[in-house]
Amino acid sequence: MAKTETKATSLERHGLTDEQLRQMFRNMLMQRQLDNRGFQLNRQGKVPFALGSEGHEALQAGAAMAFHRGKDILAPYYRDLGLALGIGLTPYEILLSLFARAADHNGGRQFPNHYSSKAAGLMSFSSILAAHIPHAVGAAYAIKYRKETERAVLVTCGDGTTSEGEWHESMNFAAIHKLPLVMLVENNEWAISTPLDKQMAQPEIWKRAAGYGMPGKRFNGFDPIATYGAVNEALERARSGGGPTLLEGTCYRYLAHSTDDNDMTYRTKEEVTEHRKDDPVPQFERSLLDARVMSIADVDAMKKDVLRETNDATDRAEAMPYPAASDLYTHLYEGAWQPWQ
């Protein structure tokens, strides 16, 4: 790490304070730690399923930093660990979801990574790809209809999900009504085993924006600050009545799709290794060190703290009870409706 000995480089920071830069970095470290933990718990047979956002850390930490807590709404998808953390969910909440415990927001009903938290403004979503996007549009409509300025909806999905019809219908409606919405596509080049060129003929998703009559922009999703800049600008525009934006953040999925997947059936180790050169976590670490926002000691301490918090959250979550069998029957309707009354 000879680089830390050189003079501090100046950082394009889009107005982010040192403290915010450190928060973003901590979010990224936490994502990686929790990803790791999920796969580890799966190998240990403690959880049947886990899914990682490795490669998306910068994109998600940067986007989350632009989110206004208590104001904005997030409609994420299953790969958005870093967004969930960044808007305020705790590692403990993440692990409750992973362990499917009763205290999980979903009561252990949904797959891990299907976060929801009304308190945090995180909309509930299902496993059905793209189905949450019209919900985000509806929420943005509610915000606009109630004239709640200073609020916007951030909705995310993967590159593959833009192929769904509901994606198109949502973009079109958001544009017509100039809704306070930011559609952020996390383009990691893969949809399970399907590469981008089998998903679309023209790989720059942001270019579809013009067809809908909204601004579009692409940014380097390996750079949390560039991400913050793009998402912040789009959210600000949305909050102030300027309508929706289509953003595309480029990144990469380093891990297999999930613990159920073996990515070596459809891509090579070499490809993955090649992309590892751009790994956003060490890259951002270097930037922060170079810019003297953090020292090596700071980084080490933060990594330790992230590990400690992860361990702690794991232990606490694991110790919590499963939902009871009788919980299968609750919260279907308000009140006790049966199909035969």
Place this chain on the structure above:
Amino acid sequence: MAKTETKATSLERHGLTDEQLRQMFRNMLMQRQLDNRGFQLNRQGKVPFALGSEGHEALQAGAAMAFHRGKDILAPYYRDLGLALGIGLTPYEILLSLFARAADHNGGRQFPNHYSSKAAGLMSFSSILAAHIPHAVGAAYAIKYRKETERAVLVTCGDGTTSEGEWHESMNFAAIHKLPLVMLVENNEWAISTPLDKQMAQPEIWKRAAGYGMPGKRFNGFDPIATYGAVNEALERARSGGGPTLLEGTCYRYLAHSTDDNDMTYRTKEEVTEHRKDDPVPQFERSLLDARVMSIADVDAMKKDVLRETNDATDRAEAMPYPAASDLYTHLYEGAWQPWQ
């Protein structure tokens, strides 16, 4: 008609012969006559429903002229009387559909204007908007897969139908596989009562092509020759392996959406009158006269002949029997399957 006395003007004709020009004009006259007949029969209480393509005559006559009979496939929608005629359906067949007679291709099962003819290469479609577009894509895939060069699929829909998710999914797939497909949008500014600006924020539909990675083009759908030029170029490209094209023809819907609609609930007489100035039928008549492709006498004779054929077809179709009650049960499956076997 003083103009016919002036010198012949030269016509941009994209290689169309005089005979082809006259055919297109006859198609346009026939459309108008049959539209008229449908609404008339409805007012007489002889058919419960009719629907007109008035305003689309040039677009459809021009597009149909680019269709290669016995080779290409047409996947139209319900407003495509002129396309159906142009690829070979007879007024008699149209009227069988209007009267829901047993001899209709659909056996009187579907609404009027839901043509289908395997012999003519006209794919069966339902009333569910956009649902036929993936079928057209599948047909184009079959053509390409079987390496049948010199064949392509022409699929049409209205401006409003481009909002459906299936439209998007179809465009995307066609682009990925470079299919021999031409998506022709007939933009008549209305979807029943919904004007274009409530249907989309950016009104130039052809511009969406770039987002999918295919060529797009807009043309004046009031001009049958310009239409022919655009559709022919796109079909030629499709037939020769150049992949799909998104075409947008601008036109106008002069009549109410159907005999069930009263368009004065949502637009003014003045608006319609204003657009009448561009009426493609008299306009093309003038062009043909100006270019000396037809004389006034030719035109009059053609109009008479079209009326005669319409009257004749009406009488013949009306005289045909309805399907029998027992026809409700046929052609559900191959063979006599019952849900309880």
Place this chain on the structure above:
Amino acid sequence: MAVTTSSKVLNNVEAVRETLYEAMKADDRTIILGEDVGNRGNVFLITKDFINEFGPERVIDTPIAEASIVGIAVGMAMEGLRPIAEIQFADFIYPAFNQIVGEAAKTRYRSNGEYTCPLVIRTPYGGGVRGALSHSVSIEALFYHVPGLKIVAPAFPADVKGLLNAAIDDPDPVLFLEHKKTYRLIKGEVPEGHYTIPLGKANVVKEGTQLTVVSYGLYVHWALEAAQQLQSEGLSVEVVDLRSIRPMDKATILSSVEKTRKLLIIHEDNKFGGIGAEISAMVAEEALFHLDAPIRRHCAPDVPAMGYALPLEEEYMSSPAEMAQAMREMVKF
């Protein structure tokens, strides 16, 4: 049902219109969205002039995109509005199936109660109007199996209003089915002001002793006509109007069947796997030894829908005369 003092005669279209109007007046969280609901005021003119009074923000002419009509309404509902989404014809609800079955029905459940989906989806269904294959279908059987949904299909104007009010007030998604042939055909007294009829309650619209007929929608009216005919022949038929399809009213059906000891289920939809299957199964489970005759279902043939040509529509649809004949056979069994 709240006590109301006055009433007036409305048809089913007017009952829907009046109820929607009052809901728009009463609560500005109420939003109507769908194709052509604005300037045109819906293809049956149900929301005519609403857009002028309530503005285009509350009466939204949507693009032609049913999945998002429902999906956007789900999002609105999750975020505190009270959307009433319209599907122009029930035949076009299929593209929205994912949003109804996968999303709306599961929002509360999957979030363990954190998010709810107070949404009404209204749609005209049913045949006998020369609507051909794609403007005539019955859709209730495609949805009634789905936990998380409620489904209503009223037949009388007063029920339309009371049940639509209940659906709008309901904190969960309700599919509200309006039989389009009854729209102008069926008139009746409708109480003024706001009242609700509880979801899940059937109604005995004619008492009788020798046979229970269960039906809903247009066919309730035809079944009543047939039952009156039998009455004049000295045969006594009880007619139950289901009104709600999910939940369904077990108590009313069972107590009627236990009295008459015979059950005829009549519906316009085709038979195999239709609503009648569940009714029959429930009765066979709960009241088998009360039955003096096999349960019978008088339903449409198992074909996709009625054809456009008149003979095809007539063959698909039943009639009061056919129903009377089925009733006679059952009573005399």
Place this chain on the structure above:
Amino acid sequence: MAVTTSSKVLNNVEAVRETLYEAMKADDRTIILGEDVGNRGNVFLITKDFINEFGPERVIDTPIAEASIVGIAVGMAMEGLRPIAEIQFADFIYPAFNQIVGEAAKTRYRSNGEYTCPLVIRTPYGGGVRGALSHSVSIEALFYHVPGLKIVAPAFPADVKGLLNAAIDDPDPVLFLEHKKTYRLIKGEVPEGHYTIPLGKANVVKEGTQLTVVSYGLYVHWALEAAQQLQSEGLSVEVVDLRSIRPMDKATILSSVEKTRKLLIIHEDNKFGGIGAEISAMVAEEALFHLDAPIRRHCAPDVPAMGYALPLEEEYMSSPAEMAQAMREMVKF
């Protein structure tokens, strides 16, 4: 069934794979399309290496867009190919509902036979695999009401092959449901070569005299286990594997019920409006006076699906022990 000389032991995944492979070999009109069916060879590796052997034109990794997966397959089928479309999990078939119910099922009918739609849609369904709300559902009841469709849900490897061959050969659209828990769990002898088992024929997989159990999919295996248990207690249960859900086999069910005089229907899907409703209704119509006990349906509770947490899944799913208990109660009624 054609006479075949040899056989080998396969599980259900292998039976699907072998059948698809042979279909691809036999007819180059056969096209497989779906998400991740290419290089990955489907998420269960069913089509692994197919893309190398048959090429990406015949093994199409589609975009994530279910409506068009089915819709494009419909178009292919209308134009002479024989597509086999895959929906990655049955839970994701909802967006394709329009194309299946509105289009595929009606292509032949609406064109009066001019166009046909020889299409197979394969999809893994069912629970017991920790698939949570959206990788566990049963979907058969959402489709079985639809005229124009055929639906198959085999339980044994030999049936998988014979019925999938029949589905592929069939000139009309077939929804082919593969219970994912049986994929690797269930093994059995599978004849070599091409043979078909006719659609619409149930199979008596265990004979018995005191009770008829009708089931399909995974639960056939559990019902067999329970029936063996009862056998050891001296109680005789007949188990009918439905195999086809539309059409269903009336003769086999009725002749079994007429013999045993009692009927228990078991399915994994929730009860209200499920397949069991139609079976019960049919028997109540056709064999009411042969019944010595009320028909009973042993089904999942009426909730959207099983939760992810183990206790929720266990509560949702039945078990051989629970089935045995239900059988005991019926036999002793």
